[in-house]
Structures are given as structure tokens and as C-alpha cells.
Amino acid sequence: xxxxxxLLLVLFCYSIQAQQNVDLSYYLPDSIAYNPQIPTxxxxxGHEVGEWHVTHDKLEQYxxxxxxxxxxxxxxxxxKTFEGxxxxxxxxxxxENQGQLEGxxxxxxxxxxxxxxxxxxxxMPVVVYQGFSIHGNEPSGSNAALAYAYYLAxxxxxEIEDILKNSVILLDPCFNPDGLQRFAHWANSNKNLQxxxxxxxxxxxxxxxxGRTNHYWFDMNRDWLPVxxxxxxxxxxxxxxxxxxxxxxxxxxxxxxxxxxxPGEPTRVHPLTPKENQSLTAEIGNFHARALExxxxxxxxxxxYDDYYYGKGSTFPDINGGxxxxxxxxxxxxHLQESENGLLTFPFTIRNQMTAALSTIEAATELRPKILRYxxxxxxxxxxxxxxxxxxxxxxxxxxxxxxxxxxxxxLHRHKIKFHHIKNDFRYNGMDFKKGASFMVPYSQKNHxxxxxxxxxxxxxxxxxxxxxxxxxxxxxxxxxxADIRSLQNMGDxxxxxxxxxxxxxxxxxxxxLFEWNEYYTPKALDxxxxxxxxxxxxKKRFSLENKNYGYGTIMVPMQNxxxxxxxIKDILSKIAQDCGxxxxxxxxxxxxxxxxxxxxxxxxxxxxxxxxxxxGVRSYDAGEIWHLLDTRYQMKLSKLDVAYFSRIDLxxxxxxxxxxxxxxxxxNSNIKKLKDWVQDGGTLITYRSAVEFFASKKFIDLQxxxxxxIAKNISFEQKQNFTGAQVTGGAIxxxxxxxxxxxxxxxxxxxxxxxxxxNIYIAPDKNSYNNPIKYTGDPLLSGYISExxxxxxxxxxxxxVQRLGKGRVxxxxxxxxxxxxxxxxxxxxxNAIFFGNLM
Numbered sequence: 001x002x003x004x005x006x007l008l009l010v011l012f013c014y015s016i017q018a019q020q021n022v023d024l025s026y027y028l029p030d031s032i033a034y035n036p037q038i039p040t041x042x043x044x045x046g047h048e049v050g051e052w053h054v055t056h057d058k059l060e061q062y063x064x065x066x067x068x069x070x071x072x073x074x075x076x077x078x079x080k081t082f083e084g085x086x087x088x089x090x091x092x093x094x095x096e097n098q099g100q101l102e103g104x105x106x107x108x109x110x111x112x113x114x115x116x117x118x119x120x121x122x123x124m125p126v127v128v129y130q131g132f133s134i135h136g137n138e139p140s141g142s143n144a145a146l147a148y149a150y151y152l153a154x155x156x157x158x159e160i161e162d163i164l165k166n167s168v169i170l171l172d173p174c175f176n177p178d179g180l181q182r183f184a185h186w187a188n189s190n191k192n193l194q195x196x197x198x199x200x201x202x203x204x205x206x207x208x209x210x211g212r213t214n215h216y217w218f219d220m221n222r223d224w225l226p227v228x229x230x231x232x233x234x235x236x237x238x239x240x241x242x243x244x245x246x247x248x249x250x251x252x253x254x255x256x257x258x259x260x261x262x263p264g265e266p267t268r269v270h271p272l273t274p275k276e277n278q279s280l281t282a283e284i285g286n287f288h289a290r291a292l293e294x295x296x297x298x299x300x301x302x303x304x305y306d307d308y309y310y311g312k313g314s315t316f317p318d319i320n321g322g323x324x325x326x327x328x329x330x331x332x333x334x335h336l337q338e339s340e341n342g343l344l345t346f347p348f349t350i351r352n353q354m355t356a357a358l359s360t361i362e363a364a365t366e367l368r369p370k371i372l373r374y375x376x377x378x379x380x381x382x383x384x385x386x387x388x389x390x391x392x393x394x395x396x397x398x399x400x401x402x403x404x405x406x407x408x409x410x411x412l413h414r415h416k417i418k419f420h421h422i423k424n425d426f427r428y429n430g431m432d433f434k435k436g437a438s439f440m441v442p443y444s445q446k447n448h449x450x451x452x453x454x455x456x457x458x459x460x461x462x463x464x465x466x467x468x469x470x471x472x473x474x475x476x477x478x479x480x481x482x483a484d485i486r487s488l489q490n491m492g493d494x495x496x497x498x499x500x501x502x503x504x505x506x507x508x509x510x511x512x513x514l515f516e517w518n519e520y521y522t523p524k525a526l527d528x529x530x531x532x533x534x535x536x537x538x539x540k541k542r543f544s545l546e547n548k549n550y551g552y553g554t555i556m557v558p559m560q561n562x563x564x565x566x567x568x569i570k571d572i573l574s575k576i577a578q579d580c581g582x583x584x585x586x587x588x589x590x591x592x593x594x595x596x597x598x599x600x601x602x603x604x605x606x607x608x609x610x611x612x613x614x615x616x617g618v619r620s621y622d623a624g625e626i627w628h629l630l631d632t633r634y635q636m637k638l639s640k641l642d643v644a645y646f647s648r649i650d651l652x653x654x655x656x657x658x659x660x661x662x663x664x665x666x667x668x669n670s671n672i673k674k675l676k677d678w679v680q681d682g683g684t685l686i687t688y689r690s691a692v693e694f695f696a697s698k699k700f701i702d703l704q705x706x707x708x709x710x711i712a713k714n715i716s717f718e719q720k721q722n723f724t725g726a727q728v729t730g731g732a733i734x735x736x737x738x739x740x741x742x743x744x745x746x747x748x749x750x751x752x753x754x755x756x757x758x759x760n761i762y763i764a765p766d767k768n769s770y771n772n773p774i775k776y777t778g779d780p781l782l783s784g785y786i787s788e789x790x791x792x793x794x795x796x797x798x799x800x801x802v803q804r805l806g807k808g809r810v811x812x813x814x815x816x817x818x819x820x821x822x823x824x825x826x827x828x829x830x831x832n833a834i835f836f837g838n839l840m
Contacts, residue, residue: 021051022048022050022347023048024040024041024042024048024049024147024150026050026347026351027049027050027144027147027347027350027351027354028147028150028151028155029151029155029358032155032156032157032159032160033155033156033157034150034154034155034156035153035154035155035156037069038066038069038070038150038153038154039062039065039066039069040150041062041146041147041150044058044061044062044065045058045059045061045062045146046058049143049144049146049147049347049350050143050345050346050347050350052184052188052191053139053143053183053184053187053188053335053346054139054142054143054146054180054184055180055181055184055185055188056085056142056174056177056178056180056181056184057085057181059142059145059146059173059174059180060085060086060088060177062146062149063075063088063090063149063173066090066149066150066153067090069153070153070154071095071098072092072093072094072095072098072152072153072164073090073091073092073149073152073153074090074091074092074098074101075088075089075090075091076088076089076090076091078234078235078237078238079230079233079234080230081177081178081214081215081230081231082178082214082215082216082230083177083178083181083215085177085178085181086177087177087230087231087234087235088172088173088174089170089171089172089234089238090149090169090170090171090172090173091168091169091170091171092149092152092153092164092168092169092170092171093125093164093165093167093168093169094161094164094165096165097125097164097165097168101168104124104125104168105168105241105242107119107124108124108125108127108168108242108243109242109243111124111243111321111372111375111376111379112243112321112375112379112446113379113446114379114380114382114383114384114446115383117376117379117380121368121369121372121373121376122369124368124372125165125166125167125168125368126166126167126168126245126246126364126365126368126371126372127167127168127170127242127243127244127245127246128167128168128169128170128244128245128246128247128248128360128361128364129170129172129238129239129242129244129246129247129248130148130169130170130171130172130247130248130250130357130360130361131172131175131235131247131248131249131250131313132144132145132172132173132174132175132250132353133145133174133175133176133179133180133250133251134175134176134220134221134249134251134313135176135179135211135212135213135219135220135221135251135252136176136178136179136180136181136182136183136211136212136213136214137179137183137206137210137211137212137252137333138212138250138251138252138329138331139180139183139184139187139211139252140250140252140329140331140332140346140349140350140352140353141250141251141252141327141329141353142173142174142180143346143350143353144250144350144351144353144354144357145171145173145174146173147350147354148171148354148357148358149171149173151354151358152164152169152171162365163361163362163365166365166368167361167364167365167368168242169361170238170242170244172235172238175220175221175231175235175313176213176214176220176231177231178214178215179211179212179213179214180211181211182210182211183206183210183211183212184211186206186207186211187203187206187333187334187335190202190203190334191203191334191335192335195335195336196336197336197337197338197343197344198338199255199337199338201334203333203334203335204333204334204337208614208615208616208618208620209614209620209623209624210620213620213621213624214229214231216229216624216625216627216628216631216632217620217621217623217624217625217627218621218624218625218628218820218821219621219820220232221249221251221312221313222309222311222312222468222820223311223820223821224236224310224311224312224313224315224316225310225311225316225453225454225472226311226411226472226820226821226822227411227414227415228820228821228822229821233414236414236415237414239316239317239320240414240415240416243320243321243322243375244317244322245322245323245364245371245372245374245375246284246317246322246323246324246325246360246364246371247313247314247316247317247322247323247324247325248314248324248325248326248327248356248357248360249312249313249314249324249325249326249327250327250329250353250356250357251326251327251328251329252328252329252330252331252349253328253329253330253331254330254331255330255331255332255333255337255339255344256330256339256340256341257328257330258297258298258299258300258330258341259292259297259298259299259300259327259328259329259330259352259356260299260300260301260303260304260305260326260327260328261285261288261289261299261301261325261326261327261328261356262281262285262301262305262307262314262324262325262326263278263281263282263285263301263302263307264301264302264303264304264305264306264307264326264467265302265303265304265305265306265463265465265467266278266302267462267463268306268307268308268463268465268466268467269306269307269308270307270308270309270310270315270318270319270453271458272319272449272452272453273307273315273318273319274378274381276374276377277318277323277374278307280323280367280370280371280374281323281325282301283363283367284323284325284360284363284364284367285301286363287359287360287362287363287366288355288356288359288360288363290359291355291356291358291359291362292352292355292356292359294355295351295352295355297352297355298341304467305326305328305467306466306467306468307324308466308467308468308470309466309467309468309469309470309472310450310453310472311468311469311472312324312326312468313326314326319449319450319453320447320450321374321375321378321379321382322375323371323374325360327353327356329349329352329353330344330349331344331349332344332345332346332348332349334346379446382446382448382449383446385448385449386443386444386445386446386448387443387444389443390486391443391484391485391486392442392443392444392485392486392487392488393440393441393442393443393484393485393488393491394440394441394443394451394455394482394483394484394485395422395428395433395438395439395440395441395482395483395485396408396438396439396441396475396480396481396482396483397422397433397434397437397438397439397480397481397482398437398478398479398480398481398749399432399433399434399437399438399481399749400516400518400519400749401437401518401519401520401749402436402437402501402519402581403501403519403520403521403581404478404479404480404519404520404824404825405437405438405439405478405480406498406500406501407478407520407824408474408475408478408480408824409439409495409498410498411454411474411822412439412441412454413495413498415447415450416447417441417445417447417450417451418441418442418445418447418494419439419440419441419442419494419495420439420440420441420442420491420492420493420494420495421435421436421439421440421492421493421495422435422438422439422440422490422491422492423435423490423491423492424490426490428483428485429483431481431482431483432481433481439495440485440488440490440491440492441455442488442491454472454473454474455473455474455475455482456473456783457471457473457476457733457782457783458470458471458783458784459781459782459783459784459785461785464722464725464726464785464787465722465725465726465728466728466730466731466785468730468731469730469731469732469758469784470730470731470732470784470785471731471732471733471782471783471784471785472731473733473754473782473783474822476733476754476782476783476825477733477754477756477819477822477823477824477825478824478825479748479750479753479754479824479825479826480825481750500581501581502578502581503577503578503579503580503581503582503583503584504574504577504578504583504584505570505573505574505577505583505584505585505586506583506584506585506586507546507585507586507587507588508586508588509586509587509588509589510559510566510586510588511558511559511586511587511588511589511590511597512556512557512558512559512586512587512590512597513556513557513559513569513573513584513585513586513587514545514550514554514555514556514557514584514585514587515554515555515577515582515583515584515585516550516551516553516554516555516747517538517551517552517553517554517555517746517747518551518747518748518749519580519581519582519747520824520827520828521580521581521582521633521634522555522580522582522747523634523636523828523831523834523835524579524580524633524634524635524636525555525576525577525579525580525582525584526555526605526835527607527608527634527635527636528576528579528580528635529555529557529572529573529576530605530606530607530608531607532564532572533563533564534557534562534563534564534569534572535557535558535561535562535604536555536556536557536604536605537555537556537557537558537602537603537604537605538553538554538555538556538602538603538605538743538746538835538836538839539552539553539554539555539556539595539601539602540552540595540601540602540603540741540743540839541594541595541599541601541741542594543592543593543594543595543596544592544593544594545587545589545591545592545593545597546585546587546588546589548585551740551747551749552740552741552745552746552747553743553746553747553832553836555605556597556602557569557573558597570586603836603839605835605836606655606838607655608636608655608656608834608835609637609639609653609654609655609656610630610636610637610638610639610654610655610656610657610658610834611638611639611640611641611651611653611654611656611657611658612626612627612638612639612640612641612657612658612659612660613641613643613646613657613658613659613660613662613666614640614641614642614643615642615643615644615646615666616643616644616666617643617662617663617665617666617667618643618659618660618661618662618663618666619660619661619662619689619690622660622661622688622689622816622818623640623660625816625818625819625820625821626638626658626660626818626830627640628821629818629821629827629830633827634831639653639654641657643666643667643671646667646671646674647670647671647674651674651675651678651683652678652681654678654683655683655684656683656684656685656686656833656834656837657675657678657683657684657685657686658686658687658688658830659685659686659687659688659691659695660688660689660691661688661689661690661691661816662690662691662694663690664690664694666694672698675700676698676700676805678808679700679805679806679808679809679810680805680806680807680808681806681807681808682806682807682808683808684808684809684810684811684833684834684837684838685700685805685808685809685810685811686811686813686830686833686834686837687701687810687811687812687813688813688815688816688817689759689761689813689814689815689816690759690761692761692763692812692813692814693705693761695810695812696812700805700810701801701803701805701810701812702803703763703764703801703812704763704764705761705762705763705764706762706763706764706793706797707762708727708760708789708790708793710727710789726787727760727787727789727790728760729757729758729759729760729785729786729787729790730758730785731756731757731758731784731819732756732757732758732781732783732784732785732786733754733755733756733757733781733782733783733784734754734755734757734776734780734781734782734794735752735753735754735755735776735777735779735780735781735782736752736753736754736755736774736775736776736777736780736799737751737752737753737774737775737776737777738750738751738752738753738773738774739770739772739773739774742770742773742840743832743836743837743839743840744773744774744800744802744829744832744833744836744840745773745774745832746828746832746836747828747832748828752777753774753825753826754782754825755774755776755799755815755817755826756815756816756819756823756826757794757799757814757815758815758816758819759814759815760790760793761814761815762790762793762794762797762814763797763798763799763801763812763814764797764798765796765797765798766798766801771801771802772798772801773800774798774799774800774829775796775797775798776794776795776796776797776798776799777795777796778795778796779795780794780795799813799814799815800812800813800814800829802833802837802840809837809838809840811833811837811840813829813830813833817829817830818830
């Protein structure tokens with residue numbers, strides 16, 4: 001028995017070593033010769049593919065070496081990440097095609113022009129965009145890109161020659177360089193020399209926030225439509241420059257899973273996606289199935305994942321005449337891990353990704369005419385759709401906020417959507433559209449369906465479960481006035497280049513300076529003023545002065561008793577006005593129609609010092625969005641306070657501490673007491689999502705929550721998952737009423753506000769109406785899915801509350817006001833909580 005046990009142990013160890021110690025041939029197709037002049041990955045980066053997790057610097061080193069050694073490859077650097085890493089693109093095709101690449105591109109773009117797309121596709125190459133590892137801790141994709149790029153550069157024979165002649169491959173070896181680098185460091189520094197597949201080993205449990213996200217902890221796979229991050233902007237520029245026929249997106253999923261390829265759930269496809277798109281996806285899927293069967297790998301499709309939200313890489317092409325395909329590989333998370341399907345090695349995960357990359361280009365070339373004609377037909381239909389219907393255009397703008405309007409226009413510009421200035425100010429359906437602060441988007445253009453996808457409101461669905469959000473209506477996200485209009489008579493010149501909104505200092509008075517709080521970058525301006533040691537006050541009531549109306553939240557800088565000379569203050573304010581794109585007005589008197597400038601209804605504003613809780617138990621996405629907002633847009637210092645050393649921090653340094661969504665065990669009792677003492681001494685605690693429930697349970701704030709008592713009746717065990725899934729509010733948009741006089745609403749123009757919600761946390765309103773400055777209406781659903789039961793609970797509930805605790809304040813937001821960096825319309829709620837929390 002002892003001998004048998006020893007033998008089995010030897011065989012087990014040998015099996016592990018065999019799976020771990022593989023060379024390049026493990027990944028490559030059989031019986032193909034390779035050009036010896038093309039360097040292998042090992043010759044450049046010093047180790048075999050899959051032996052270690054490739055770091056981005058080594059990945060870049062190899063891609064540059066390939067481009068130098070192969071006539072098939074053109075390398076392009078399209079920008080930098082936040083951490084300064086290169087965003088690379090390899091354009092791979094035959095040397096003959098490389099010599100006429102621009103002509104091929106221009107000819108290919110005619111397929112997406114309904115006025116020119118009657119051309120023959122017979123001799124036209126198919127364009128395939130293949131992208132890897134948008135989530136940094138899903139590394140098998142980028143590691144497979146090493147072997148795949150080698151194959152494209154070095155393989156010889158009629159098969160590869162035919163593929164390269166008939167295709168242009170846009171190879172994006174790493175969508176997320178910062179995340180990949182972070183995860184590779186973790187996996188390599190915790191690698192065991194003696195392979196240990198125990199899932200409890202530290203190798204498989206990376207530290208917070210993990211390598212999934214980019215520098216600011218964003219899930220970049222959700223940014224294809226908003227395009228707020230540098231990595232996204234590079235790939236969207238490439239996408240629209242080429243309009244690829246197929247785009248593949250290589251991901252990973254749980255360790256106990258196998259391999260997924262699209263199509264996904266048939267009932268969860270966005271209605272704007274043509275049925276033929278899914279048919280072609282399934283046809284391409286047959287190539288993946290055969291390839292994976294050849295190497296004995298398990299796989300599945302038409303489950304779990306869907307094609308609804310167009311902001312994901314695998315769905316974005318579907319609204320742009322292409323075919324998006326998601327690959328999901330069960331992840332080893334390190335180098336070797338136990339799974340329900342046996343020992344899962346890192347090389348095995350890489351080989352599956354490599355296999356899918358190869359089957360993609362095989363399918364693309366074999367189905368080339370059909371795929372090209374599909375894109376051609378897609379845009380023919382778009383051309384017809386774009387000229388029918390009563391509405392001719394969309395107009396959008398904010399008469400009080402040019403910067404926010406500009407930022408929505410920037411997104412359209414990045415997506416090559418045509419839009420125009422308006423000729424004159426006009427009023428439509430009770431909304432004012434101001435020349436210079438409004439734009440018009442004609443429906444008649446090739447991006448007609450993309451415009452519909454971005455601007456439509458949808459509240460009816462064939463399925464009640466969504467892999468991601470169910471609504472993303474952009475003018476609602478920006479809290480923008482917008483309307484469908486039936487005439488183009490007020491449409492001016494097309495906007496070719498966007499100019500930054502101009503700010504200036506006007507007036508010659510020397511009594512005080514005033515600026516309204518409406519513009520998006522006023523928080524940045526106020527922070528700069530306070531940093532300079534200049535005193536400022538905020539108006540709690542409306543007033544008018546020198547023929548101009550000033551709203552709630554107007555900022556005043558008095559000239560009396562400042563620490564800086566008058567001329568110095570004027571110079572500083574002039575520069576701030578230009579930098580922030582706002583108008584600051586010098587006035588000569590304090591006598592107004594309404595509250596005078598010396599009134600007690602002008603409240604002194606303190607300089608704020610803000611911290612945010614981070615670390616284990618804190619939702620990194622939410623924390624990253626807040627960090628990004630303050631750091632990159634408002635240029636405010638934000639201290640990231642980790643729970644690991646929170647007990648040693650002197651909280652008296654901070655006026656405000658933000659707590660994003662957290663786990664119930666994130667803070668121990670001593671830290672909870674420490675926070676409560678700080679609030680009682682005068683601090684402002686700003687809580688989001690699950691943190692609201694957490695701090696309510698710890699008696700920081702007294703809230704009454706509305707709870708669901710739904711009971712399953714006539715629901716089988718098989719139906720259980722769909723029954724519970726239907727109660728998830730994954731992301732929808734709701735209308736709330738605003739009390740514009742409350743400090744949380746300072747700077748808002750309209751008395752209603754669209755709010756994004758992806759929780760089922762419902763707070764009953766306070767008995768005093770003035771304590772409910774934001775309240776959902778009785779018919780709140782604007783766009784997206786919510787169950788009937790949750791819709792009843794959200795009606796007339798409140799997403800915001802603030803209460804005193806000793807000398808301080810506790811502020812509660814049930815939902816994320818900074819969602820994915822494109823929810824511009826509610827960013828100011830957080831800034832109001834920071835600057836004016838002590839007034840609430």
C-alpha cells in the first residue's frame with residue numbers, strides 16, 4: 001500500500017511538472033514550419049509563454065521586437081495609460097497588403113457609407129480586431145497574445161499566407177496595461193517553486209484592489225460607450241478608424257468553469273441588434289467548437305452572458321455593423337490550481353485562448369464574403385432608417401452649464417457622430433436651448449443606430465435578468481435638457497473641432513466677486529480659491545444684482561479683510577475663471593434685490609480636507625470613481641485611508657471622510673467608535689450604498705428602510721435563479737424631485753433630477769418635508785428595468801438623507817452619484833456634500 005501511494009505521488013508530481021513545463025509548441029498548430037528569423041517570446045523576454053505571468057513591459061518588448069523583424073506587422077503606439085504605459089496596436093496582414101494599407105482601409109470604410117457601399121466585396125480583406133485582457137487579473141489573454149503574435153509573424157505555408165492575404169488583423173495585446181502589470185507582479189512574487197494547487201494559497205488571493213481594474217480602479221470593459229478613460233479612447237479611435245467586421249474580447253471567469261464563447265443568452269440581446277448578427281455569431285461559434293474539441297477542451301455557449309449593454313467590448317460592435325464575440329476562460333488565477341475539472345494550469349488556459357484566436361481568423365477568412373456583406377447590408381438599412389420617422393434631430397444642452405454640455409459632445413465626437421451648433425437661442429417644450437451651450441444631432445447619418453442606443457429611453461423588456469446595466473441614456477446621465485425635434489431649420493454649422501468653454505472675469509466693481517454654482521467646474525474653482533487663502537461665502541437664498549439673477553449656492557468673494565492685496569486677488573480669480581471655464585463677475589455694491597451681500601444668509605465656507613476609506617471590504621470600483629473625480633477633474637487632494645492602518649490615523653486632519661459601499665466586517669468596533677467620535681467632534685461622514693445600511697445599524701444615523709417581503713409561490717427549484725434574479729436592480733434611471741433651496745441641490749437648474757440606481761436600498765422619507773430635498777416621484781422610472789415589487793418601494797422614497805451627530809453630520813446616499821465617470825449629472829451632489837455639508 002505504501003509503495004502504491006508513493007507511486008501515485010510521483011505520477012501526480014510528474015503530471016504537474018509536465019503541465020507546467022511546456023514550450024512554445026504546446027500552443028502552436030501542428031505540422032507548420034516557422035521562420036527562424038522571427039524571434040520566439042523566450043528569446044526576447046527570457047522565459048517560455050506560461051512559465052511566468054508576462055509583465056506589460058516584457059509584453060511590449062516582445063511586440064516591438066516582432067514588428068522590427070517581420071514585414072507582416074506594423075506597430076503603432078496610440079497613447080499612454082494613467083501610469084505611463086504604452087497602448088500598442090499591431091496591424092498584421094500580408095506584406096503586399098501592408099504596402100497599400102491606407103487604400104484598403106479607405107475602401108473598407110465604404111461598406112459603412114450607405115451612399116457608397118454598393119461596391120463588390122469579392123476581393124476585399126476582412127478586418128478583425130482581437131483584444132486581450134481588458135481585466136488585468138484575467139491574464140491568459142495577454143499571455144496568449146505572445147504566442148499568437150509569434151504565429152502570425154513566423155508561421156509559413158499556404159494556410160497562413162491565405163489568411164494574411166484576405167484579412168487585416170488589428171491585434172491589441174493588452175487592453176489594460178496597468179492592471180496586467182499589477183496582477184503579474186502579484187502572481188509572480190507569490191509563485192511557488194514547488195507547484196502547489198491548493199486554492200487557499202496566497203498566490204490565488206491577490207491584495208486589494210486586485211489587478212482587474214486600471215489605475216483608478218475602473219472596470220474598463222464597461223467604458224466602450226462612455227469613453228472616459230485613455231485606454232478606451234485609444235481603442236475607440238482605432239475602432240472607428242477601421243470599422244472592423246469582427247471584434248473579439250478575451251476574458252476569464254471562475255476557476256471551476258470551462259470555456260465560453262458567444263452567442264450568449266438568446267433572450268438578452270438588445271432589440272437594436274439585427275437577428276443576423278446573432279446568426280453569424282453562432283456560425284462563427286462552430287469554428288470555435290471544432291477547434292476546442294480538437295484539443296479536448298470543454299466549452300459552452302448561450303448561457304450566463306448576454307449582448308445587451310453596448311458599453312461592453314463584445315457588444316459594442318453589434319450596434320456598429322460588426323460582430324462582437326466574448327471569450328471567457330476558467331481562470332487559474334496563478335500558475336496551477338485545483339478545480340472541479342481537474343488541475344488547471346496557466347499554460348492550459350493560455351492554449352484555449354490561443355485556440356480561440358486562431359479559430360476566429362479561420363472563421364473570418366472562410367466566411368469573409370458573408371461577413372463583409374452583412375456589414376454592407378447593416379449600413380444600407382441604417383441609411384433607410386435614418387431618413388424615415390417624424391423626428392429629424394435631437395437637440396441637447398444646458399443653458400447654465402456649458403462644460404457639462406461640452407463633455408457630452410466630446411463623447412459624440414469620439415464616436416464620429418455628427419452634430420451641429422444651433423443658429424439661435426430657442427425654447428422648446430418648456431426648455432431653453434442657448435446658442436453656444438447647445439448642440440443638434442441629425443438622425444440622418446451612418447451612426448443613426450448608435451445615436452438611438454445612446455439617447456433612447458426603454459422600459460419594456462423580453463427578459464428580467466441583465467448581465468450588466470439595463471439603461472444608460474446619456475442626456476439623463478448628464479442631467480441635460482434634450483428633445484426630439486421635427487425641423488432642422490435652426491441647425492447651424494457642423495462641429496468639426498470642439499473648443500474648451502471660455503471663462504472670464506467681467507465687471508469693474510471692487511466690492512466683491514460673484515459666480516453662480518451651476519457650471520460643472522465650479523467646485524474646482526472654489527477649491528482653488530480656498531487653497532490660495534482667499535475667503536469665500538455661499539448664498540443660501542436667491543438674489544439679483546446689476547440686472548443679473550443669482551441662484552442658490554452662488555459664491556461670493558468679498559474684498560474686505562482679505563489677506564492678499566486687491567490686485568493680486570483679481571489676478572488669481574481671473575486665472576481661475578479661465579482655467580475652470582466659468583464667469584466671475586466683479587460688482588460695485590452689496591445692495592441687491594433680495595439678500596444683500598453682507599447678509600447672514602451668506603455662509604462662510606471652510607477649506608475642505610477630504611479622506612476616503614479604502615482597502616479590504618471596500619468596493620474598489622466606487623472608491624476609484626470618487627478618486628478619479630476629485631483627482632483628475634476637480635484637481636482636489638483626496639487622501640486614501642486604508643482600513644489596514646485606519647486605527648493609527650489622526651482623523652482631525654480631515655473635515656470630510658467618504659465611505660463607499662463596504663462589507664459588514666470591514667471596520668472593527670474600535671474603528672467604528674473612532675469614526676463616531678470624529679463625527680461628534682464636527683466631522684462630516686459621507687456614506688454610499690451598503691455603507692448607508694452599515695452606519696444606520698451602528699446608530700450613526702436614524703433611518704427607516706423599506707423592505708421587501710416577496711415570497712415565491714408556484715416557483716420550481718429550476719426557476720429559482722430567474723425568480724431571484726428578476727429582483728436585482730442592476731442599473732436603471734429614476735426621476736427625483738429636488739428642493740433647490742437645500743444645500744445638497746445648490747447649482748441645479750431644474751426641480752427634477754435623473755438618478756442612476758443599482759441597489760435595492762429604499763429609505764422612507766422623513767416626517768418633515770424639508771428633510772427630504774431629494775425624493776423619488778410617484779412615477780419614477782425613466783429608463784431601464786426594475787421589478788414591479790421594487791418599483792412600488794422606490795415610489796416616493798428618498799435616496800438621500802442627512803442628520804446631525806453631535807457637532808457633525810452623517811450624509812447618506814443610497815446609490816452611486818459618480819457611476820463609471822460618465823454620470824456627470826449627479827457629480828455635484830457629492831461636491832455639495834463636501835463643501836456645504838455643515839449647512840445641512
